[in-house]
Amino acid sequence: xxxxxxxxxxxxxxxxxxxxxxxxxxxxxxxxxxxxxxxxxxxxxxxxxxxxxxxxxxxxxxxxxxxxxxxxxxxxxxxxxxxxxxxxxxxxxxxxxxxxxxxxxxxxxxxxxxxxxxxxxxxxxxxxxxxxxxxxxxxxxxxxxxxxxxxxxxxxxxxxxxxxxx
Numbered sequence: 001x002x003x004x005x006x007x008x009x010x011x012x013x014x015x016x017x018x019x020x021x022x023x024x025x026x027x028x029x030x031x032x033x034x035x036x037x038x039x040x041x042x043x044x045x046x047x048x049x050x051x052x053x054x055x056x057x058x059x060x061x062x063x064x065x066x067x068x069x070x071x072x073x074x075x076x077x078x079x080x081x082x083x084x085x086x087x088x089x090x091x092x093x094x095x096x097x098x099x100x101x102x103x104x105x106x107x108x109x110x111x112x113x114x115x116x117x118x119x120x121x122x123x124x125x126x127x128x129x130x131x132x133x134x135x136x137x138x139x140x141x142x143x144x145x146x147x148x149x150x151x152x153x154x155x156x157x158x159x160x161x162x163x164x165x166x
Contacts, residue, residue, distance in 0.1 A: 001056050006109045009102060011061040011075060019045050019060065037092045038074040048079045055080040057117050058087055063106055065097075072097035075106045077114070085120030086155075103133070107140045111156060121157035128152055 004011035014022075019042040027036040034042070045060035060076035073093035081087050091106050114122050124142060126133040127150065134152055138144070142154035 001059075004061065004109050004113055005066070006105045008066055009105055009109070010064040010066050010069075011106065011109060012064055013056065014042065014045055014060045014062060014076075016046065016049055016054070018062075019043075019049075031095050033071045033073065033094050035073075035092065035094060041074045041076065041090065041092070044078065045076070052079065057113070058119075061110075063091075063093065063102065065102075072102060073106075075110060077110075081119050085118070086123055086157075087114055087119045087121075088123045089114070090124065098132070103136045104139060107136055111140055111142075115158055121155055123153065123155045125151045125153045 001013045003013070022034055022042045023039055023046065025034070027039050028034055041060055045055075048055055048059075055077065058077035058080045060074060062071050063073040063075055064071050073091065075091035076089070078088040078090065089107070089110055091103060091110070093102055093106075111122055122142070124137055126137065128147065134144075134154075137154040140156070142156040144152055145155050146153040
């Protein structure tokens, strides 16, 4: 599978070997890449691969800045679409990369990609206190569908998936 490109970013799909190396290396010192969440995401990807096989194209991605190739976070899907065509998405950036619109750019590209790959709906959640992530999801067209004491749940669906050759 090829990298996904946006105006400023490269979303590089992890291979099993790359995810294993990231997990083995562990989290970088405070503020660096990979964060503990990036390591957890790579570990989740490896668990899905071990249990169900590689979920490509609905796998995990490393988010890199196109201009210099530096990794600034991770994003991706928690596995292949379920029986109703829904996928769950997640993303996170190192602190230094926040506030530059990279999260919104990443999410918009993953939503476009999910629809093109045949997903009928994309789900995501965020901590109640993470207002920035809530704004990113809402601006990308995802709507708030539920909340509990800890999380707010968002989703975006399409009446007919726009399947294209990837």
